[in-house]
Amino acid sequence: DIQMTQSPSSLSASIGDRVTITCRASQIITSYLNWYQQKPGEAPNLLIYAASRLQSGVPSRFSGSGSGTDFTLTINSLQPEDFAIYYCQQSYTTPFTFGPGTKLDIK
Amino acid sequence: QVQLQQWGAGLLKPSETLSLTCAVSGGSFSDFYWNWIRQSPGKGLEWIGEINHSGVTDYTPSLKSRATMSIDTSKNQFSLKLTSVTAADTAVFYCARGRLFRGTSAYYFYMDVWGKGTTVIVSS
Numbered sequence: 001d002i003q004m005t006q007s008p009s010s011l012s013a014s015i016g017d018r019v020t021i022t023c024r025a026s027q028i029i030t031s032y033l034n035w036y037q038q039k040p041g042e043a044p045n046l047l048i049y050a051a052s053r054l055q056s057g058v059p060s061r062f063s064g065s066g067s068g069t070d071f072t073l074t075i076n077s078l079q080p081e082d083f084a085i086y087y088c089q090q091s092y093t094t095p096f097t098f099g100p101g102t103k104l105d106i107k
Numbered sequence: 108q109v110q111l112q113q114w115g116a117g118l119l120k121p122s123e124t125l126s127l128t129c130a131v132s133g134g135s136f137s138d139f140y141w142n143w144i145r146q147s148p149g150k151g152l153e154w155i156g157e158i159n160h161s162g163v164t165d166y167t168p169s170l171k172s173r174a175t176m177s178i179d180t181s182k183n184q185f186s187l188k189l190t191s192v193t194a195a196d197t198a199v200f201y202c203a204r205g206r207l208f209r210g211t212s213a214y215y216f217y218m219d220v221w222g223k224g225t226t227v228i229v230s231s
Contacts, residue, residue: 001168030213031210031213031215032213032215032216034217034218042223043201043203043221043222043223043224044152044201044218044221045221046217046218046219049208049215049217049219050208050210050215050217053208053215055219087151087152089152089154089218091215091216091217094154094157094165094167095154095156095166095167095168096154096216097154098151098152098153098154100151101151101152
């Protein structure tokens, strides 16, 4: 299975900050990388697919980049509703696997 | 607006069979892949498997011997059965729609619509 790691595991930031979350795959997955946001008691919500494509309805302050094994999710100008857990997921091959998550909370 | 509504027994005893169903409303059923994912504190998010409208399945190897997915296209529903459950199967189970994006040189898979989740607890 492809192993996904994320850093940091947790992050504190303030409203208006720019934050970057990193995801790394244990092998090359080209651009087969998705990002999800999950809030307490809710299902994950797709933010980014194919490494950099913004899902319809997701605010443009979210962006994704990377290819190969290293990827980043950037959130510009943090809003109160952005404090959540963020997961990356590879879709290069089954079994699809997720990263352990990055918890973003308010400083 | 596509919605996934899921249901199933939430409390099981060890060795029993978990049975969950997910109903799809508001959109096409045949053009997508239908997935089950679970989330437990110990293992995070774990993809269980998928089924397409033709009934072709793909399971994660660790659960392949115990998991069975089925589909009922007449009802726009798909289901998961997981046999011989143990406490390690305690988790929130989600159904999700999978789809493909056609890029310049490849098709990229992602899950864009999720059910609300069903908490399953296995306890004697």
